[in-house]
Amino acid sequence: xxxxxxxxxxxxxxxxxxxxxxxxxxxxxxxxxxxxxxxxxxxxxxxxxxxxxxxxxxxxxxxxxxxxxxxxxxxxxxxxxxxxxxxxxxxxxxxxxxxxxxxxxxxxxxxxxxxxxxxxxxxxxxxxxxx
Numbered sequence: 001x002x003x004x005x006x007x008x009x010x011x012x013x014x015x016x017x018x019x020x021x022x023x024x025x026x027x028x029x030x031x032x033x034x035x036x037x038x039x040x041x042x043x044x045x046x047x048x049x050x051x052x053x054x055x056x057x058x059x060x061x062x063x064x065x066x067x068x069x070x071x072x073x074x075x076x077x078x079x080x081x082x083x084x085x086x087x088x089x090x091x092x093x094x095x096x097x098x099x100x101x102x103x104x105x106x107x108x109x110x111x112x113x114x115x116x117x118x119x120x121x122x123x124x125x126x127x128x129x130x131x
Contacts, residue, residue, distance in 0.1 A: 070090055
């Protein structure tokens with residue numbers, strides 16, 4: 001089936017630093033005719049002014065009652081003053097029907113704040129029928 005969904009967010013801005021809060025970064029919707037294995041890829045560019053920091057990433061499905069699809073423990077390193085494109089991906093099993101996949105992040109507020117630098121995108125790719 002190929003690429004099922006794509007969305008991008010190209011704003012450059014400082015990430016809100018509210019503790020223990022998840023923030024939506026990019027979302028895309030699609031319909032699956034059968035139960036499928038899919039790959040969700042989140043690509044981003046971010047940097048920190050003073051020191052290396054990090055954030056946590058997760059995937060949720062708002063069309064399935066905001067169901068969290070990952071374990072919320074995927075930590076993404078954000079380097080100091082270095083605009084490096086990074087990608088994190090997840091392989092997920094999704095049931096047939098409509099889906100609205102959202103990638104959220106939660107900043108690691110034990111470290112310094114960071115800036116998004118014009119690239120946050122989500123791609124969803126079909127990886128075959130679940131057997």
